[in-house]
Amino acid sequence: MAFEDFASFIAMGGHGLYVWTSYAVAALVVIFNLVGPWREKRRIQASISRQMRRETAAPKTKPVQRSAPMKPAHGESV
Amino acid sequence: MTTSSATTHSTITQSHSVSSGQAFMTLLRRDMLLAIRNKGDWVNPLFFYLLIVMLFPLAITPQKDSLIEMAGGAIWIAALLSVLLSMDSLFRSDFEDGSLEQLLLAPHPLSLMVISKLLAHWLLTGLLLTLFSPLLALLLHLPFEAGKALFAGLLVGTPILSILGAIGVALTVGLRRGGVLLSLLVMPLYIPILIFGSGAVLAALDGLSWAGHIYWLGSLLMLALTLGPFAIAGALRISLE
Amino acid sequence: MNWTFFHKLGSPKWFYEISGRWLPWLVISSAILMTVGLVWGLLFAPPDYLQGNSYRIIFIHVPSAFLAQATYVMMAVAGAVALIWRMKLADWALKCGAPIGASFTVMALVTGAVWGKPTWGTWWVWDARLTAMLILLFLYIGIIALRDAFPSQQTASKACAILALVGVVNIPIIKFSVEWWNTLHQPATLKLTEKPAMAPEMLIPLLICMAGFYLFFLTVFFLRLRNEILHREQRTRWVRALFS
Numbered sequence: 001m002a003f004e005d006f007a008s009f010i011a012m013g014g015h016g017l018y019v020w021t022s023y024a025v026a027a028l029v030v031i032f033n034l035v036g037p038w039r040e041k042r043r044i045q046a047s048i049s050r051q052m053r054r055e056t057a058a059p060k061t062k063p064v065q066r067s068a069p070m071k072p073a074h075g076e077s078v
Numbered sequence: 079m080t081t082s083s084a085t086t087h088s089t090i091t092q093s094h095s096v097s098s099g100q101a102f103m104t105l106l107r108r109d110m111l112l113a114i115r116n117k118g119d120w121v122n123p124l125f126f127y128l129l130i131v132m133l134f135p136l137a138i139t140p141q142k143d144s145l146i147e148m149a150g151g152a153i154w155i156a157a158l159l160s161v162l163l164s165m166d167s168l169f170r171s172d173f174e175d176g177s178l179e180q181l182l183l184a185p186h187p188l189s190l191m192v193i194s195k196l197l198a199h200w201l202l203t204g205l206l207l208t209l210f211s212p213l214l215a216l217l218l219h220l221p222f223e224a225g226k227a228l229f230a231g232l233l234v235g236t237p238i239l240s241i242l243g244a245i246g247v248a249l250t251v252g253l254r255r256g257g258v259l260l261s262l263l264v265m266p267l268y269i270p271i272l273i274f275g276s277g278a279v280l281a282a283l284d285g286l287s288w289a290g291h292i293y294w295l296g297s298l299l300m301l302a303l304t305l306g307p308f309a310i311a312g313a314l315r316i317s318l319e
Numbered sequence: 320m321n322w323t324f325f326h327k328l329g330s331p332k333w334f335y336e337i338s339g340r341w342l343p344w345l346v347i348s349s350a351i352l353m354t355v356g357l358v359w360g361l362l363f364a365p366p367d368y369l370q371g372n373s374y375r376i377i378f379i380h381v382p383s384a385f386l387a388q389a390t391y392v393m394m395a396v397a398g399a400v401a402l403i404w405r406m407k408l409a410d411w412a413l414k415c416g417a418p419i420g421a422s423f424t425v426m427a428l429v430t431g432a433v434w435g436k437p438t439w440g441t442w443w444v445w446d447a448r449l450t451a452m453l454i455l456l457f458l459y460i461g462i463i464a465l466r467d468a469f470p471s472q473q474t475a476s477k478a479c480a481i482l483a484l485v486g487v488v489n490i491p492i493i494k495f496s497v498e499w500w501n502t503l504h505q506p507a508t509l510k511l512t513e514k515p516a517m518a519p520e521m522l523i524p525l526l527i528c529m530a531g532f533y534l535f536f537l538t539v540f541f542l543r544l545r546n547e548i549l550h551r552e553q554r555t556r557w558v559r560a561l562f563s
Contacts (some may be wrong), residue, residue: 002365013366015373015437022430023361026379029426030535033419035543044546048553049562245485249478253468262464263482264456267489270496277500298492309485312402316477 097187102194105181106290109198113167120202123164126268127207128158149218150279151230156214157232158239158268162261164203165243168195169314170253178251179318188314189307193290196240196307220279227282227291231275234295241306242267270298277300304305331548332557338541345538352531357497359524367521375436376430378525382532384427384448387455388490390420391534394462395556398480408544411551413483413486414466415543421459427452447501451494458486485557 012019063075096104113119134152135145172178181191211232215225246264250256277293360378367374394416401409431449432442443449462479469475517525550559 001363009362012372012375015371018373018433018476019375022376022433025429025433026383026426029383029422030399032422033535033539036418037539040546041549043541044549044553045562047454048549048558050551052559056368072454078547136527242485245481249465249482250468252474255468259464259468262457263461266454266461266493268483269454270489270492273496273500294496302486305488309481311477313481316481319474 091172092251096186098190101184101186102190105194106194108152109195112171113198113202119164119167120206123160123203126207126212127156127160128214130159131217132222132244135218139143145218146220146224146283149215149220150224150276152218153211153214153228154231154235154272154276154279157204157211157236158272160207160234161212162243162264162268163199163238164199164259165240165247165260165264168199168244168247169280171245173318182315182318183185183240188311192244192307192310192314193303196237196244196310199244200237200240204232204240204290208236221283223285224279224282227278227288228275230288230292231278234299235271235275238271238295238299238302240242241310242271243304244310245306248310250317251314251316257273271295274298329404329408331411331552332555334408335341335545335548338545342538342541345534345541346397347460348398348532349534349538352527352534354531356524356526356528356531360521360528363553364521364524365518368439373434373544374521376434377521378528380427380430381525382529383430384452385424385529386532386536387420387424387452389426389533390416390423391455391483393489394420395483398483401476402484407551408482410547411544411547413479414476415540415547417459417463417466417479419539419543421463423536424452424456424459428456445501447498451497452503454493455490455563458490462486489495496531 010016010020131152134148138144139150153154169178172181182188184191208229211228212225215228220228243260243264244314246260247256249263250260253259274294276289278288281288281291340404355480357378361375364375366372367426394413397409397412397416400406428449431446431452435444435449438443462482465482466475466479469478
């Protein structure tokens with residue numbers, strides 16, 4: 001252990017402000033990278049299940065879906 | 079414009095009756111003629127260049143010593159910005175009137191045609207900026223040796239600016255709001271040229287040999303000349319899809 | 320050489336399944352490594368004889384700087400694969416890498432600047448590494464801005480692939496020229512991370528942190544890529560089967 005007590009750990013030998021600012025920025029970047037995809041995932045999941053519910057509620061659209069080619073087009077139609 | 083579309087059409091119908099070398103020269107002549115007729119294309123960047131250099135003494139200081147120190151950097155920044163400003167005219171009008179599409183369909187290597195267009199563009203912007211640099215060096219009290227370094231650097235460096243700029247233009251030519259985006263894409267790539275170019279002037283001011291800087295610019299030019307046209311051709315194909 | 324792995328990589332469905340299996344392990348191992356490395360670095364590594372305790376920023380600065388550059392190279396490789404083999408997944412990898420790489424670049428810049436204050440006495444020094452990092456940030460911003468500017472996703476990803484390749488050719492040139500410029504103008508007396516030889520008590524936690532951050536990158540990269548796959552493949556049967 002490089003520090004004698006908790007207070008000296010926080011103080012970092014007078015450099016506490018710089019060290020903890022850096023670590024706070026790092027924590028922000030880590031959180032940004034985790035929360036961003038997580039919210040995106042919820043949004044996409046919601047949109048897909050909404051789409052599927054709409055299709056089961058209105059079965060008229062189903063034949064249209066079936067008449068599409070066996071291998072559905074990717075990407076660009078989105 | 080008439081010469082080029084006639085050439086490209088005839089090459090398609092008569093299949094390979096025009097050699098790639100002839101097509102290169104025709105395209106070069108056509109682009110030069112068009113640019114000379116449309117004076118704004120080459121006169122405006124030149125005045126822009128002079129204007130920016132004029133801003134430096136006004137904004138910072140007219141003192142001789144400080145002016146000498148920043149002259150190389152100021153002239154290089156001005157050259158960089160005015161090349162960037164002039165890049166938009168490289169493909170824009172050809173894109174709008176459809177002759178760019180003809181160029182893509184022509185049976186000649188697109189990268190060769192791109193070099194021809196670049197050469198025409200450079201002769202009327204980069205070379206012109208280089209030729210006017212002694213005048214600016216005089217205005218900023220640059221000594222003769224440093225002026226030589228500036229001239230040599232611009233002569234070798236401005237073609238690289240044109241090539242790198244053309245990659246950006248080729249990527250953004252199909253977009254409505256290309257202008258600011260173009261500078262955002264291209265500016266970071268310009269940094270090494272700026273460093274070597276203004277570094278040569280500073281080395282000359284310090285009485286050191288500045289040839290090394292110019293050699294570096296020369297090797298960067300070779301690299302840009304070998305890889306650039308392919309990147310530009312690829313980007314044009316994507317933009318015109 | 321067995322190429323089936325490469326061809327399978329082209330299948331979004333296969334990647335979605337395999338990454339789903341890997342993800343828990345990635346999360347656990349990156350969390351463990353980052354915790355161990357950072358606690359070791361903050362609490363147990365000895366203070367630096369020159370910089371005191373401020374050097375402890377190294378444990379986040381160096382991994383983020385490494386990742387910022389590695390991500391760009393990864394994006395360029397993905398761009399090349401996308402252009403040559405027209406692999407959808409590589410396109411999406413290029414897209415998903417950009418925000419992660421840009422965020423790590425920002426992290427490297429900010430931690431570097433904050434570290435500079437106790438070391439050099441100013442928040443910003445035109446140090447070669449920091450300047451090159453700043454230019455890298457602009458390269459990332461360029462790619463993100465270019466993608467946003469295109470109305471069509473397919474054109475955008477091809478244009479971004481070309482830009483990433485042009486950028487990756489330029490990165491060594493930029494780094495070299497900036498270093499040269501730096502030595503000519505102001506020979507830096509004290510470099511942040513360069514030392515004759517780092518003591519093992521400091522080097523080992525640093526290496527653990529770097530491994531942890533690389534795994535963290537893989538984790539969040541997979542998360543983004545899986546989202547992109549779900550979004551792009553939402554009309555396919557296998558995605559619908561996941562939701563029914």
